[in-house]
Amino acid sequence: MGRYVIRRLLQAVLTLSVVLFMLHYLMSLAIQINGNPVRTFFGDKPVSDELLQATMEKFNLDDPCLKSVGDPCWGMFTDRMQQWSHFDFGTDFQSVKIGDSIANAIPVTLTIFAITTVVWALFGVTAGVLAAMNRGRFIDYLVRIGTTFTLAIPGFLMLILVQNIFGVIIGNWFREQFGRESFLSLIFQPTYSAKAPFLSLVIPGIALGVFGIAGITRLSRTSMLENLRSDFVRTAKAKGLKRTRVTIVHTLRNSLIPVVTVIGFALGDALGGSVVLEGLYNIPGLGLLAFNGVKTNDTAVVIAVVALASVVFMVTNLIVDLFYAVLDPRIRYE
């Protein structure tokens, strides 16, 4: 197991290097094609070459390679990596330290992801299991129609609907009935609120969870159905075990193996979804940071946030693989 973890970590480092370079290259290419983002600071006003040059220098965007399209800008890449190795991620266009912005954003985004994962594991898996146990009956159809419904609605539209229905309509009613500071009013909010950092994230977190829940529910259902037909479940019945034990101990555990794998991948999708979600709810998380970075062409911010996101993705999948080995003894590595 130990050797497996080390091997996986080395693989992750390699992957990360490739990701970092690709990011750097794409962002450089964007500047090479669109022109230096520093120019936008001055709008339509004429600006002297000296001032422009000084501003570019300030934001490390003065390298001449940014003028020739296709140049990989190796110098800039190695400079940035050197800077990063001292945990210095530079400053954004507002001269705020990127390291500080990220440190503030991480707990917010992790809270959302924690809520999302709980929604998947609790509601997604439970719905799938119930559907499988009641195959062909009302609950099964309800779950299947429900998952198709969440798949059919585009994510951004669903988020807007959730925001309006739960945050505005229901939320306003709660605020009228119980006052602005009541528990329910703080949960049902149309945007992020710094006064209730956790409570105001609950609904957006659930919304993001619903966004990816269909795959998990469907997979849990199929996986349960497959195992319910299996020989070892028949053996468990033949052993005179109670139905609940047959279901939970002898079917669910085996069925969770593929589900856990998918949760790892789904969190990657959720990283993308969080950009939209955080933009919509104005949540000061990593998604919003990346969103604003892209909007202003702030290369340093985008690269730092996306690099972090890929680290998160790789670590999540490493954890998933280890958990996989815990669930299934046939895949104990080494």
Add this chain to the structure above:
Amino acid sequence: MADVKFQSEILPELDPSAPLLDVRDLQVEFRTRDGIAKAVNGANFTVNRGETLAIVGESGSGKSVTSQAIMGILETPPAKIAGGEVLFHGVDLLTLSKERKRRVRANHVAMVFQDALSALNPVYTVGFQLAELFRKHRGMSKAEAKKKSLELLDLVKIPAAAQRINEYPHQFSGGMRQRVMIAMALALDPDLLIADEPTTALDVTVQAQIMRLLAEIQAERQMGLILITHDLGVVADVADKISVMYAGRIVEQAPVLDLFGKPAHPYTKALLRSIPRLDTKGQKLEVIEGLPPVLTNIPPGCAFAARCHYAQDVCRTDIPLLETVAADRAAACHFSAEVINGE
């Protein structure tokens, strides 16, 4: 044969003087897309304590379905028990409540399945799978249950049981896995053991060992044993009597020697002839021409008529009943007298 166990807590109404298992006119149907498939069409047999009954038939003849119906583990739906009785010491297992049926399993009637690799749960140790029987049915502590599980592994002759108890099914060889399966079935000291093709997935040498183990334990515990197989050769040594099934019906019932010596049903005769023999090297293997009938559309009359050399017009219209043809033996054929005399 009134031993202590026969004040059963689970089945207080049972009658110790009645046969251990008496299956009467059992009928099982499956709802399928092509209509109703009649998997078992009136199976009749009895098993007494200390007796071994072999149920022989080809795939789809209803032998596995019969055994699962006795165990009460058929999926209903699609399966449906359309009629008949399964009397365990006079108590009809089919009419018990779900909870009582569950408790009869493993305590009174236990089952060994064909492919032990898929029949054991891959994610738990064999120790866990054995111990849960003692923990859930007998309320034993983990330590007690483990001790009992070890005794069982020793009973089925698994070497180094103390270490192997913590291993997973995939770490065992085929024969050892089947021993684990047998240990599991024997855990709660059942009165009747049903072994559904217990050796089919095994090497020939291992097959013999497993059959011997089953026979030994059965003799020692005076259990009733039902051996389900498609291989007449496997059961010849261990069975006391044989029931031959075809298209969901018992077509012949006889003590093992009588059946091998003088079959009374053309199907049995054909089956015996199709066993490959060492002394007829170089000749073509005997086969039974044709296929068994489709279970959704069993023709009227005798189901074997289309493949039978003895068949006359009467066979295509009238279903032959299982009738006594000699002492202790019965056959369902209009011409069993001719068949038994080898004409």
